[in-house]
Amino acid sequence: MARGPVSSLFRIYGSKKNISRFRVLIWNQYDRSVSPRFTSFPALEVQNRSFSTSLVNPVRVRLSSENPKFVGWDSVFVKPFSTGVEDGDEDVSDSRTVVDNFDADVGKIVEFEVPSENKEYIWSESDDDDDSENEAVISDSMVEELGSGDDNVSSVKAVSFQHVASRDPVELYRELCDNEKGAKQTRSDWETLQETFRYFGNSGWASDQALAIYIGRSFFPNAVYKFRSFFFKKCSADVAKYVVSLGPSDEAVKFLFPLFVEYCLEEFPDEIKRFRGMIASADLTKPHTWFPFARAMKRKIVYHCGPTNSGKTFNALQRFMEAKKGIYCSPLRLLAMEVFDKVNALGVYCSLHTGQEKKFVPFSNHAACTVEMVSTDEMYDVAVIDEIQMMADPCRGFAWTRALLGLKADEIHLCGDPSVLNVVRKICSETGDELYEQHYERFKPLVVEAKTLLGDLKNVRSGDCVVAFSRREIFEVKIAIEKHTNHRCCVIYGALPPETRRQQANLFNDQDNEYDVLVSTDAVGMGLNLNIRRVVFYSLAKYNGDKVLPVPASQVKQIAGRAGRRGSIYPDGLTTTLNLDDLDYLIECLKQPFDEVKKVGLFPFYEQVELFAGQLPNITFCQLLEKFGENCRLDGSYFLCRHDHIKKVANMLQKIQALSLEDRFNFCFAPVNIRDPKAMFHLLKFASSYSQNLPVNIAMGMPTGSARNDKELLDLETKHQVLSMYMWLSNHFKEETFPYVKKAEAMATDIAELLGQSLANANWKPESRQASKPQRKEDSHERPLSRIKLYQKNRHDQSVNSVHSEKVAA
Ligand SMILES: Nc1ncnc2c1ncn2[C@@H]1O[C@H](COP(=O)(O)OP(=O)(O)OP(=O)(O)O)[C@@H](O)[C@H]1O
Numbered sequence: 001m002a003r004g005p006v007s008s009l010f011r012i013y014g015s016k017k018n019i020s021r022f023r024v025l026i027w028n029q030y031d032r033s034v035s036p037r038f039t040s041f042p043a044l045e046v047q048n049r050s051f052s053t054s055l056v057n058p059v060r061v062r063l064s065s066e067n068p069k070f071v072g073w074d075s076v077f078v079k080p081f082s083t084g085v086e087d088g089d090e091d092v093s094d095s096r097t098v099v100d101n102f103d104a105d106v107g108k109i110v111e112f113e114v115p116s117e118n119k120e121y122i123w124s125e126s127d128d129d130d131d132s133e134n135e136a137v138i139s140d141s142m143v144e145e146l147g148s149g150d151d152n153v154s155s156v157k158a159v160s161f162q163h164v165a166s167r168d169p170v171e172l173y174r175e176l177c178d179n180e181k182g183a184k185q186t187r188s189d190w191e192t193l194q195e196t197f198r199y200f201g202n203s204g205w206a207s208d209q210a211l212a213i214y215i216g217r218s219f220f221p222n223a224v225y226k227f228r229s230f231f232f233k234k235c236s237a238d239v240a241k242y243v244v245s246l247g248p249s250d251e252a253v254k255f256l257f258p259l260f261v262e263y264c265l266e267e268f269p270d271e272i273k274r275f276r277g278m279i280a281s282a283d284l285t286k287p288h289t290w291f292p293f294a295r296a297m298k299r300k301i302v303y304h305c306g307p308t309n310s311g312k313t314f315n316a317l318q319r320f321m322e323a324k325k326g327i328y329c330s331p332l333r334l335l336a337m338e339v340f341d342k343v344n345a346l347g348v349y350c351s352l353h354t355g356q357e358k359k360f361v362p363f364s365n366h367a368a369c370t371v372e373m374v375s376t377d378e379m380y381d382v383a384v385i386d387e388i389q390m391m392a393d394p395c396r397g398f399a400w401t402r403a404l405l406g407l408k409a410d411e412i413h414l415c416g417d418p419s420v421l422n423v424v425r426k427i428c429s430e431t432g433d434e435l436y437e438q439h440y441e442r443f444k445p446l447v448v449e450a451k452t453l454l455g456d457l458k459n460v461r462s463g464d465c466v467v468a469f470s471r472r473e474i475f476e477v478k479i480a481i482e483k484h485t486n487h488r489c490c491v492i493y494g495a496l497p498p499e500t501r502r503q504q505a506n507l508f509n510d511q512d513n514e515y516d517v518l519v520s521t522d523a524v525g526m527g528l529n530l531n532i533r534r535v536v537f538y539s540l541a542k543y544n545g546d547k548v549l550p551v552p553a554s555q556v557k558q559i560a561g562r563a564g565r566r567g568s569i570y571p572d573g574l575t576t577t578l579n580l581d582d583l584d585y586l587i588e589c590l591k592q593p594f595d596e597v598k599k600v601g602l603f604p605f606y607e608q609v610e611l612f613a614g615q616l617p618n619i620t621f622c623q624l625l626e627k628f629g630e631n632c633r634l635d636g637s638y639f640l641c642r643h644d645h646i647k648k649v650a651n652m653l654q655k656i657q658a659l660s661l662e663d664r665f666n667f668c669f670a671p672v673n674i675r676d677p678k679a680m681f682h683l684l685k686f687a688s689s690y691s692q693n694l695p696v697n698i699a700m701g702m703p704t705g706s707a708r709n710d711k712e713l714l715d716l717e718t719k720h721q722v723l724s725m726y727m728w729l730s731n732h733f734k735e736e737t738f739p740y741v742k743k744a745e746a747m748a749t750d751i752a753e754l755l756g757q758s759l760a761n762a763n764w765k766p767e768s769r770q771a772s773k774p775q776r777k778e779d780s781h782e783r784p785l786s787r788i789k790l791y792q793k794n795r796h797d798q799s800v801n802s803v804h805s806e807k808v809a810a
């Protein structure tokens, strides 16, 4: 086939395991650009979008699974579209398969050629709005051909059908079952019936009602498809005529639905039983009823609501310290440690409990813990749940939700921004707890410096915190500042152990040394007490693992708000950007009110997963989690937390056969960086020894000194993470299987120390994770382009293009 422009209409089809074929979308058409519907249908993404009038052969398509509709595809194939042939009539047997295994090929780019045909085809509206997934496979024998122009002449014209409406559906269904053969249809009746069943299959009402007889949403289309075949095979002339007279309408759906129910009850008893069991065991509705003891209490909830740096935690901690018995729940180990130190220093004995460490202080009635570790069995007088807006965190939100619903405390203090206030109000009305709200303002307003650093890091000053969003940039900035100015920099980023982050924070806070600038990632946003005069955003865009996006306004506010702290030498806070181009976005973010969160996170307890597993015995743990996600039921104020990370670990641990479900579940929650193969390897080894009942070894050498280059620094970071994981596992499994925990603690302390020393000397270029990425010029420390501007420009260009293509298609 000749390569070049194609002026042709073609369709892309997909097939699923249990659905023989269905049309996915109508794609390109004669002399038009990609159909406007295409953009809202991102399963297949055309690469060569630049064609404004036609595609060019070969067509390149990137397969993406962003649309949940496409999960579970087996294949994708393409076929030229024949004009004049109606939906459902097409034969796809001559189509060419372009993708054999959609799931395995997601992310890949496939290339294929489109035959040039049907140049006269004119786009019609009915094609545009057709979103049906199931095309009936109806044999021609069911259609009575009456010759051209005879479509309106029905062979069953004389049959009276109105009485059908008043028939008892059960009786009618029985009668259909007893029929040997379905009545023949004229083409036009057959088409109306087709349309009617398509309408039925798309009916939200029918699919909702079907849930009542435990026909799940994913099975519903299949059930309708089979019911339709049954109908065509068995329908009598009067019933068919009646349905035709109703046509594709709600009335027809209501007439057919009782027949459909009878059919399903008879044909799919196993499916119904299975789905019923699954639904019952994946029920996450009414989570407030999961904690009957807490419900039996009349709890007083105080919401300390306000922006950063307004004294919320300070006030909540006052109540905590006054209480006879108190618990403080922190979002981070680091913050739990800070509260532990602060409270003990003030003479209130306080223990520490995080995933990694348990420090029990004799005679203590108070404890600081990470929110995931808080006990919902113990009784407290006062509990503090800090950073309550994290309830809406897509991954960790469930820990805050659990703490709020389950804590057995007479008084619970929530500290956070206003974003979850309404959800908390709703939850309290469900739990019957009394809610008191205390609103806060910043001690001193945050001032934006309009001048910016004018793109030059030489303009940093003492007390500045320069915020960048990757480890690589952190080091680039640090090196540039130290090379071109007299300032010395401390650094803080996520991969550093809490001990090292604190050490760096203390070094920065302490006025009696040369370290007066902090370079940090967003890890600075929460928890640390820092004496920052001015927060300078090196960039306001962040790579999310897939693409570079603007940092969300709530995060920008949180980070910028770290500037100026009551009681510190910089009580007035300033913020600005490195580049003038980024300033507008910063101002825009700071002006924005807090988004109101509608839903907060939930995740099943082990017991719930176990119950669910009983319904699906022969699948892997990862598949089990997937199925749970698909079938769980949630109330309107909750979402199921993302668990891709857990699934990734589950997949790796699948190799280890001997783990019980509970152990597997617990191993999957171990803190591991899934993108670090070394850390993953150690987790696999730990789980493997554990499954064989062997004492789990650390099996890792101790580094001899501080890092001399970035590779060694990365190695120290990984080593600390592995040790931290070992300590976590020892706290979550039988202690005797992790006998080297003391050794792990000592090694972790030494490595944290080495990391601190290494950072003090770090003046090397960061390792490039992608060798092919162009390196910046040695001496350059200026950002030539604002990424926000670049992003906004791209967005603008895209929207102009799409408006243009819509205009062309309209
Ligand atoms: N009444 C007070 N007296 C003395 N110092 C206070 C008082 N209130 C707050 N502070 C100090 O002000 C700083 C900010 O207070 P706090 O940490 O409670 O703010 P926050 O609203 O919880 O902010 P965030 O959690 O966003 O950092 C802390 O260093 C705290 O010790």
Ligand SMILES: [Mg+2]
Residues within 6 Å of the ligand: 312, 313, 314, 386, 387, 415
């Ligand atoms: Mg706070």
